[in-house]
Amino acid sequence: MAIISQSILFLLISALLGFLCAPVLRQVLIKYRVVREAKIEDKLGHETRINKAGTPVMGGLLVILVTAFITVLFNWDRSFSWVPIGVMLFSAALGGVDDLLNIFGRKRRIRSVTLVKTLSKVHKGLWGRLWYKIVLPFARIRGYLKLLGSNPGKGIQVHEKLFLQFLAGLATAWWLFFKLGPQWKLVWLPFSQNGGLDIGWLLIPIIILIVMATANAVNLADGLDGLAGGTLISGFGGLLIISWFQGNTVFAVLNATVIGALLAYTYFNIKPARFQMGDVGSLGLGTLLAVMTIAQNRIIILPLLGFIFFVELFSVIIQVIARHGFGKRLFLMAPLHHHFELKGWPEEKIVARFWILNGLAVALGVWLSLH
Amino acid sequence: MTKKLPQQALDVIERYKNLNLGGKKVVCPYFINTAGVRAGLKVMLGKGSPSEIEEEAILIAKHDNVALEDLEPAHIREFLKKSGLGIDCSGFITNILLVMLGEKKVKNLAVTAYTSIIRRFLAKFRPVENLSVQALTNSKNSSKIDRWQDSMPGDMIKTRSGKHVLLIEETERNSSGELLAITYIHSTNAYGNESGVRNGKVIVVRPAGTLEEQNWQESDEASRRNITYEGLLDGETNGIYRLL
Numbered sequence: 001m002a003i004i005s006q007s008i009l010f011l012l013i014s015a016l017l018g019f020l021c022a023p024v025l026r027q028v029l030i031k032y033r034v035v036r037e038a039k040i041e042d043k044l045g046h047e048t049r050i051n052k053a054g055t056p057v058m059g060g061l062l063v064i065l066v067t068a069f070i071t072v073l074f075n076w077d078r079s080f081s082w083v084p085i086g087v088m089l090f091s092a093a094l095g096g097v098d099d100l101l102n103i104f105g106r107k108r109r110i111r112s113v114t115l116v117k118t119l120s121k122v123h124k125g126l127w128g129r130l131w132y133k134i135v136l137p138f139a140r141i142r143g144y145l146k147l148l149g150s151n152p153g154k155g156i157q158v159h160e161k162l163f164l165q166f167l168a169g170l171a172t173a174w175w176l177f178f179k180l181g182p183q184w185k186l187v188w189l190p191f192s193q194n195g196g197l198d199i200g201w202l203l204i205p206i207i208i209l210i211v212m213a214t215a216n217a218v219n220l221a222d223g224l225d226g227l228a229g230g231t232l233i234s235g236f237g238g239l240l241i242i243s244w245f246q247g248n249t250v251f252a253v254l255n256a257t258v259i260g261a262l263l264a265y266t267y268f269n270i271k272p273a274r275f276q277m278g279d280v281g282s283l284g285l286g287t288l289l290a291v292m293t294i295a296q297n298r299i300i301i302l303p304l305l306g307f308i309f310f311v312e313l314f315s316v317i318i319q320v321i322a323r324h325g326f327g328k329r330l331f332l333m334a335p336l337h338h339h340f341e342l343k344g345w346p347e348e349k350i351v352a353r354f355w356i357l358n359g360l361a362v363a364l365g366v367w368l369s370l371h
Numbered sequence: 372m373t374k375k376l377p378q379q380a381l382d383v384i385e386r387y388k389n390l391n392l393g394g395k396k397v398v399c400p401y402f403i404n405t406a407g408v409r410a411g412l413k414v415m416l417g418k419g420s421p422s423e424i425e426e427e428a429i430l431i432a433k434h435d436n437v438a439l440e441d442l443e444p445a446h447i448r449e450f451l452k453k454s455g456l457g458i459d460c461s462g463f464i465t466n467i468l469l470v471m472l473g474e475k476k477v478k479n480l481a482v483t484a485y486t487s488i489i490r491r492f493l494a495k496f497r498p499v500e501n502l503s504v505q506a507l508t509n510s511k512n513s514s515k516i517d518r519w520q521d522s523m524p525g526d527m528i529k530t531r532s533g534k535h536v537l538l539i540e541e542t543e544r545n546s547s548g549e550l551l552a553i554t555y556i557h558s559t560n561a562y563g564n565e566s567g568v569r570n571g572k573v574i575v576v577r578p579a580g581t582l583e584e585q586n587w588q589e590s591d592e593a594s595r596r597n598i599t600y601e602g603l604l605d606g607e608t609n610g611i612y613r614l615l
Binding site: 323324325326327328329332333342 | 410411412413414416418427430433496497499500
């Protein structure tokens with residue numbers, strides 16, 4: 001009971017701090033013009049989307065800062081807090097820089113594969129030609145990765161983002177593999193008799209992939225007012241319940257702190273949003289969701305805890321494959337929430353239904369977790 | 372005696388001539404993928420079917436807050452062109468062949484643009500996008516008929532040395548079987564505001580003469596030129612080709 005009581009207390013404190021800080025953060029974002037630009041929203045064209053021009057972005061900072069502040073001051077444990085908070089802050093910083101560059105940055109000149117190829121042949125200097133020959137394979141990879149990006153040429157590029165997320169995943173894998181102890185290497189499976197599955201070093205690339213995928217999945221889902229926030233609440237809610245059963249107070253309090261901050265954030269993010277999460281929040285919290293699930297040894301149920309995020313991610317992957325492989329459009333637009341928007345569903349309806357679906361998936365995940 | 376393309380092919384042509392957008396009938400404009408993009412949506416490469424073009428146009432209109440129902444057909448055509456929607460000559464014919472011959476046969480047509488085995492393999496997944504005029508009229512897929520007087524619906528007329536192609540839609544013969552006229556259909560970038568999917572006619576005036584010596588009837592209001600006919604005169608490999 002003590003663990004539940006303590007978590008609820010932290011949830012309330014975190015929410016209270018969030019509610020107090022939200023108006024201040026909004027004013028700061030407005031003052032420094034960290035707001036959604038009209039020309040970006042014009043691409044989507046819907047009247048509702050155009051109306052979002054001028055809304056402050058980087059509202060996710062609220063959750064990141066409140067969580068980090070409370071954890072560092074009141075819930076710090078060398079073994080369990082360093083990596084979740086560190087990796088979250090690293091990813092949030094990456095997202096924050098991207099947000100700022102997207103608003104204030106200039107369009108970056110990215111050399112195409114054709115140009116690099118030509119330069120490798122015609123550049124006047126031998127070293128120049130050699131250099132372009134060396135970077136040609138990277139230009140090709142960049143060209144393919146560009147397919148996954150939505151705003152090529154501005155902000156942090158997809159390949160740069162993926163590389164930095166890879167580092168975040170690597171840090172998590174290192175922590176789990178070398179610092180947390182041998183029991184963490186055993187991947188938990190539901191209904192397993194021997195406590196889990198030992199996949200050895202294969203766990204390292206899996207963790208890296210999971211961290212990268214989850215961060216980007218949350219980022220993709222952050223396209224409608226309240227969607228990412230509400231869905232994250234249910235995801236971390238599932239983790240909180242699991243941490244109660246596991247009896248890990250540090251994780252329980254950390255999950256509760258995130259939920260409290262998310263409640264305050266989502267209160268202000270409900271349509272019409274007073275601010276939007278931005279990459280700072282979505283990448284940071286997406287990474288944290290993955291790290292916490294990994295740390296609580298529940299990797300298998302991560303697709304249920306972040307059900308909507310993964311559905312959104314796969315809708316983008318399927319759309320890219322269909323579009324570039326077969327020349328066809330499977331959804332009217334990806335991520336999936338845009339498909340329903342174009343189908344004529346009101347934003348509130350999509351968000352509410354996605355919340356419900358995620359809630360049900362989380363319930364299933366928690367149930368599995370008890371077996 | 373009139374011979375026409377099969378009804379399902381005629382239906383496709385009618386659909387291209389009467390795209391249903393904003394409750395109006397619009398002739399599909401011409402669009403060619405000059406950027407040489409290989410991947411991407413088929414419909415954005417100038418190779419879409421009528422329904423794909425309509426669906427994409429409606430989607431883009433929603434994106435851009437364009438009320439198609441408030442626009443005149445000419446403006447809708449402009450909107451389509453600006454959005455990169457339309458059909459090129461080979462894409463138009465390939466889409467007709469798809470309903471005439473079936474997808475399996477069209478997939479079996481040789482793609483001649485690539486030497487790489489991988490590219491040729493990948494092209495099998497996207498036959499419509501990869502069948503150019505050169506591929507359609509290549510000796511692996513079709514042969515030039517010896518006598519133009521033997522032409523029949525479904526034959527292709529190659530012009531501009533393989534930069535453009537027309538499809539014979541209808542032939543008229545007298546009771547003794549002599550060819551009187553050919554009606555063709557094509558998607559062309561010529562003829563200014565009247566570009567896109569359009570018909571032309573060849574009236575046989577010298578049955579014993581060459582194809583070039585017949586009366587080609589197609590022009591636009593503005594230029595009064597028959598650019599299709601000029602294309603026929605441009606090159607040596609031009610002529611009528613029949614799929615093998």
